[in-house]
Amino acid sequence: MNATCKTLFLVLIALPLMASDDLPKKDRTTQEFMRRKLSYADAILQGLTLERFDLVLTNAIKLRNMNMTNAFVKLSNPEYREKVVNFQKSVEALASQAQDRKLDLATTAYSQVIHNCVDCHKTFRHEQFLLHNAAAAEKGK
Numbered sequence: 355m356n357a358t359c360k361t362l363f364l365v366l367i368a369l370p371l372m373a374s375d376d377l378p379k380k381d382r383t384t385q386e387f388m389r390r391k392l393s394y395a396d397a398i399l400q401g402l403t404l405e406r407f408d409l410v411l412t413n414a415i416k417l418r419n420m421n422m423t424n425a426f427v428k429l430s431n432p433e434y435r436e437k438v439v440n441f442q443k444s445v446e447a448l449a450s451q452a453q454d455r456k457l458d459l460a461t462t463a464y465s466q467v468i469h470n471c472v473d474c475h476k477t478f479r480h481e482q483f484l485l486h487n488a489a490a491a492e493k494g495k
Contacts, residue, residue, distance in 0.1 A: 410452035418445045441470040
């Protein structure tokens with residue numbers, strides 16, 4: 355397993371462990387949603403490393419379908435919608451390569467999926483932090 359795969363594997367395992375369980379219900383729901391996405395991404399990585407294309411394809415489809423019902427899409431944020439479209443394209447490319455049983459191309463597509471995840475979170479994490487703190491400050495008044 356190369357260094358990139360090891361790093362991705364460790365990140366996918368560590369993120370849920372670092373998350374806080376004492377969040378408000380709305381944040382817990384979002385957290386549970388994101389953890390489920392991580393579990394699908396983890397299963398895709400397992401499928402790639404074991405060359406189990408059925409596992410890759412099944413979880414890519416679950417990830418794609420889950421993202422299509424994402425409540426954040428309904429926010430009508432054009433930048434977010436653009437990131438969702440990029441993510442969807444990368445997941446669909448991954449599913450296509452898995453269906454064709456092309457390990458190297460599927461692995462490259464998976465890397466793009468992960469890149470799109472990180473890019474979106476990098477963009478919106480700060481915004482979410484500000485909104486969360488503003489809501490907390492409003493409650494304190």
